[in-house]
Amino acid sequence: MSKFKKKKSGELPAISTASLPDIVFMLLFFFMVVTVLRDTNLLVQNQLPKADQVEKLKKDRAVYIYAGKPSSRYQDVFGTEGRIQIGDKYTSIDNIGLALEEARRKLLPELQDKVYVALKVDGETNTGLVSDIKQVLRERNLLKIIYITTPGNQLNN
């Protein structure tokens, strides 16, 4: 009867850590794959306004327009008047259409008709600039726009 009790020793076996590097590498690869480095270089200040009644933007069909004051390091060259940025450069209001067309061509062909124009505009910009952009968009028949905001509410900040 005492046969079955023989192996009992008081100590717990040590947990093997041999697979720890594997687990860590797995996590590492996951983060390396999901990490997206910014593709555009911001030339304008971009403190987005707050809103909470928001919808998600489908990224694969979006064209971005940035607007706001030039960033502090460009201010001595370009002044402090609100400016528009598409891609990597400043664009004047007359050239928005062409610049947008260029950006739109980079999307997948089947999504080019469903394009959303994402407006990332600094909170301190005058609305007049936004109205000008919207007027050009109407002329270009790009009617779906989305004002990108940050989570929060203007009322209780």
Place this chain on the structure above:
Amino acid sequence: MGRRATPEVNAGSMADIAFLLLIFFLVTTTIEKDKGIARQLPPIEPPTETPPLIKEKNLFIVNVNKDDQLLVEDNLMELKDLRQAAIDFLDNGGAPSGSPEYCNYCKGARNPSSSDNPDKAVISVQNDRLTSYEMYIAVQNELVAAYNFLRDRESQRLYGWKFTEVNKAINEGSFKGNEDAAKEKLEAIQKLFPLKLS
């Protein structure tokens, strides 16, 4: 010459190196998610067309001046009161009962001098060129919130769920159940309170 066996490389510090890289990527990753207020711009209409007539009582005019002050229906108003004012206007249902425009789901004051029904009610935002964009978005946000509040209320009453929650679930692909049926119901709710905002 005696051939020496190549010494084994010590792999014990591999985990440390991997951890270091992992922490670097963890810190630098910003999973960007862009969210915002979506709008459909009106197309440019041919100049010959006469604009449709809208009765003055069905129009809710929000005016924002260059100092970011609000003038709603000719009264000064604080931003925090705008949402309730918009809800009251949309939900008013002023058309008399029995008339074809009567709104049977409205719970508002039924004031005959305010909007007839939510389908007729139009909110118009007018702003100065010097209005700050921050204020403009805040106003848009409050007005969308008013619509969402009413749509949530109706979907809660008719189907037992909230419009905004189901809409979000469908957009994110995490909706459980019959998606087409839910979409139809969403459209029905949208018809009860169509977004008429310019």
